[in-house]
Amino acid sequence: MTKRCNKNPIITKYDVRPSNDEMEVLGAFNCGVAHYNDETILLVRVAEKAKDRNGFVRVPVYDSTKKQEVILDFDKNDSDIDFSDVRFVKTKEQLYLTSKSHIRIARSKNGVDFKIDDEPFLSSDYFYEEYGIEDPRITFVDGYYYINYSSSSRHGVFTCLARTKDFVTVEKLGIMFMPDNKDVVIFPQKINGKFCVFNRPVSAYFQRPEIWLSYSDDLLTFGNHKLLCDLREDHFDSCRIGASCVPFLTEKGWLEIYHGCAEGDKYCLGALLLDKDDPSKIIARSEQPILYPEKPYEVDGFMPNVIFSCGATVDGDSVHIYYGACDECICLATLSVKEILNSLEC
Amino acid sequence: MTKRCNKNPIITKYDVRPSNDEMEVLGAFNCGVAHYNDETILLVRVAEKAKDRNGFVRVPVYDSTKKQEVILDFDKNDSDIDFSDVRFVKTKEQLYLTSKSHIRIARSKNGVDFKIDDEPFLSSDYFYEEYGIEDPRITFVDGYYYINYSSSSRHGVFTCLARTKDFVTVEKLGIMFMPDNKDVVIFPQKINGKFCVFNRPVSAYFQRPEIWLSYSDDLLTFGNHKLLCDLREDHFDSCRIGASCVPFLTEKGWLEIYHGCAEGDKYCLGALLLDKDDPSKIIARSEQPILYPEKPYEVDGFMPNVIFSCGATVDGDSVHIYYGACDECICLATLSVKEILNSLEC
Numbered sequence: 001m002t003k004r005c006n007k008n009p010i011i012t013k014y015d016v017r018p019s020n021d022e023m024e025v026l027g028a029f030n031c032g033v034a035h036y037n038d039e040t041i042l043l044v045r046v047a048e049k050a051k052d053r054n055g056f057v058r059v060p061v062y063d064s065t066k067k068q069e070v071i072l073d074f075d076k077n078d079s080d081i082d083f084s085d086v087r088f089v090k091t092k093e094q095l096y097l098t099s100k101s102h103i104r105i106a107r108s109k110n111g112v113d114f115k116i117d118d119e120p121f122l123s124s125d126y127f128y129e130e131y132g133i134e135d136p137r138i139t140f141v142d143g144y145y146y147i148n149y150s151s152s153s154r155h156g157v158f159t160c161l162a163r164t165k166d167f168v169t170v171e172k173l174g175i176m177f178m179p180d181n182k183d184v185v186i187f188p189q190k191i192n193g194k195f196c197v198f199n200r201p202v203s204a205y206f207q208r209p210e211i212w213l214s215y216s217d218d219l220l221t222f223g224n225h226k227l228l229c230d231l232r233e234d235h236f237d238s239c240r241i242g243a244s245c246v247p248f249l250t251e252k253g254w255l256e257i258y259h260g261c262a263e264g265d266k267y268c269l270g271a272l273l274l275d276k277d278d279p280s281k282i283i284a285r286s287e288q289p290i291l292y293p294e295k296p297y298e299v300d301g302f303m304p305n306v307i308f309s310c311g312a313t314v315d316g317d318s319v320h321i322y323y324g325a326c327d328e329c330i331c332l333a334t335l336s337v338k339e340i341l342n343s344l345e346c
Numbered sequence: 347m348t349k350r351c352n353k354n355p356i357i358t359k360y361d362v363r364p365s366n367d368e369m370e371v372l373g374a375f376n377c378g379v380a381h382y383n384d385e386t387i388l389l390v391r392v393a394e395k396a397k398d399r400n401g402f403v404r405v406p407v408y409d410s411t412k413k414q415e416v417i418l419d420f421d422k423n424d425s426d427i428d429f430s431d432v433r434f435v436k437t438k439e440q441l442y443l444t445s446k447s448h449i450r451i452a453r454s455k456n457g458v459d460f461k462i463d464d465e466p467f468l469s470s471d472y473f474y475e476e477y478g479i480e481d482p483r484i485t486f487v488d489g490y491y492y493i494n495y496s497s498s499s500r501h502g503v504f505t506c507l508a509r510t511k512d513f514v515t516v517e518k519l520g521i522m523f524m525p526d527n528k529d530v531v532i533f534p535q536k537i538n539g540k541f542c543v544f545n546r547p548v549s550a551y552f553q554r555p556e557i558w559l560s561y562s563d564d565l566l567t568f569g570n571h572k573l574l575c576d577l578r579e580d581h582f583d584s585c586r587i588g589a590s591c592v593p594f595l596t597e598k599g600w601l602e603i604y605h606g607c608a609e610g611d612k613y614c615l616g617a618l619l620l621d622k623d624d625p626s627k628i629i630a631r632s633e634q635p636i637l638y639p640e641k642p643y644e645v646d647g648f649m650p651n652v653i654f655s656c657g658a659t660v661d662g663d664s665v666h667i668y669y670g671a672c673d674e675c676i677c678l679a680t681l682s683v684k685e686i687l688n689s690l691e692c
Binding site: 093095127128152153154155156157174175177178179180181199201202203204205206207208210212214216217218220221222223224225227233 | 439441473474499500501502503520521523524525526527545547548549550551552553554556558560562563564566567568569570571573579
């Protein structure tokens with residue numbers, strides 16, 4: 001039985017202080033999750049925009065030459081610039097984003113009531129992060145909390161890696177996957193001596209996002225790429241798909257909670273059951289979503305009808321899924337692992 | 347001084363036998379080159395289409411389930427299918443290509459007069475090669491001729507690896523780069539103990555092709571990705587760019603002959619001079635193309651105004667550049683290495 005937290009949404013943009021006086025928070029949503037000491041830690045994607053200025057569309061970017069955040073102002077009357085989509089500014093040379101994300105820590109003793117740091121934990125530091133960093137996942141493996149996140153720039157959407165031992169200091173390690181590749185999730189243990197990682201390349205030409213598995217010795221070099229999970233016609237995941245949560249072991253194999261959506265439809269969560277020793281083998285896959293947008297905060301918001309998760313915690317038969325709703329706020333739902341397994345055709 | 351071969355084009359589609367009776371050769375163009383024994387070997391991209399059938403648009407694909415080449419016939423009157431671009435068939439679910447390439451060997455004693463094998467040397471064998479394999483480069487390193495080529499499928503444009511010792515037997519080794527990534531070129535020696543490889547990811551969102559360098563222990567796993575060479579405004583390479591030939595060492599550093607084009611303009615070749623010990627450092631870059639379309643066979647053809655090279659041989663001060671002209675035929679031009687170096691601003 002799906003039990004949504006009665007305090008949903010548990011984090012909203014009103015709980016987050018802007019990163020500086022020039023900025024305004026648009027949303028606090030997709031978050032990775034980990035247990036650290038006696039706390040539940042969320043790494044929250046905070047999206048901001050520059051405060052309005054009359055007559056201009058404003059673009060916050062990280063200037064890697066100056067090594068600082070700057071705001072570019074584009075004249076709304078400049079007919080050479082395409083402002084038709086509010087999310088973008090398109091000049092002849094370059095595509096810009098009108099919002100910019102960074103990653104903030106939220107801490108809780110009970111997994112429900114969170115306090116959010118006033119300062120960013122991770123923000124843009126490199127040219128390939130100039131448009132912001134997004135959608136962190138946290139995997140505890142080999143003594144570190146590894147954090148992977150997608151970074152955007154004029155060069156495309158990369159996935160990058162950082163790690164911490166204490167959620168106080170953090171070290172960026174560099175690029176994991178070349179553009180465009182996101183929805184990367186690291187398994188919590190090595191398999192046959194290798195790190196195993198979900199990822200999702202997208203082709204500029206063929207535009208078919210699909211889940212792949214890649215293997216690594218060091219989480220920075222990748223090979224042995226295998227197509228895991230294709231789109232499915234006439235299903236909730238016919239149009240877009242990607243790994244969501246860090247997978248966890250059940251008696252039947254690895255359980256991966258992923259996201260999918262059909263054309264013009266809702267972003268839902270589904271489940272994949274993968275072979276324990278060879279996760280490139282799918283044992284079962286949800287016919288129906290295990291969680292789909294139906295509550296007001298999931299249906300109505302910045303991007304309506306979106307449930308998107310980057311992490312869950314497992315506690316006996318309960319899986320606590322933290323998810324971004326409508327690219328705006330953070331919610332929590334608890335499901336039974338046994339019921340998810342029973343819902344899979346296996 | 348640029349000296350085009352007086353026998354240009356040295357290979358045309360009329361020199362190539364179709365791979366089977368169902369097919370028709372459209373072009374024999376972008377080719378890798380190597381010296382083997384006393385011969386010059388070209389690995390030629392041969393593009394074919396299925397023979398016409400009244401009322402249908404035909405799509406040749408490799409069916410990886412049946413493990414055979416098949417031809418899909420699409421009814422021209424089916425209004426659900428988009429036939430507006432002759433290169434594509436676009437159904438609701440999938441984008442197909444109307445032509446399909448494989449790789450054929452051509453051999454020559456003098457580097458000018460070539461005889462082409464009747465059988466393909468490399469063709470599609472895997473699901474990620476279903477739409478064909480293209481644009482081979484050959485690098486002799488560590489005792490093997492390594493061949494990398496781009497492969498197309500509904501999953502995107504990959505770069506894959508094969509190797510041979512004798513150009514008779516050949517072994518496919520798998521995927522080097524996830525989609526979309528092409529214009530991959532392997533350096534002919536390891537640098538600081540690592541294989542060093544040009545590649546060119548393309549973002550679906552930002553559409554800025556650029557040349558990157560990546561490093562590898564085995565040519566199948568890659569990391570340490572570095573942006574080498576961005577687009578340049580108001581130059582011949584302002585819109586598209588990619589590595590072309592296998593780089594070679596000169597007294598001033600690595601010389602890489604690459605391709606570039608401006609918007610709506612000609613595909614030209616330029617040169618990059620890179621630091622001998624750290625090729626991620628650019629010493630100099632062509633202000634003007636070193637070779638650009640001007641001859642009738644370069645200006646007028648299947649894709650007009652295209653000079654695209656995948657390989658060159660070096661002989662003293664002469665660099666013999668083999669290039670595809672108009673995505674249709676193969677030509678040869680000889681340039682002076684010294685003059686190329688002098689033309690660079692360094």
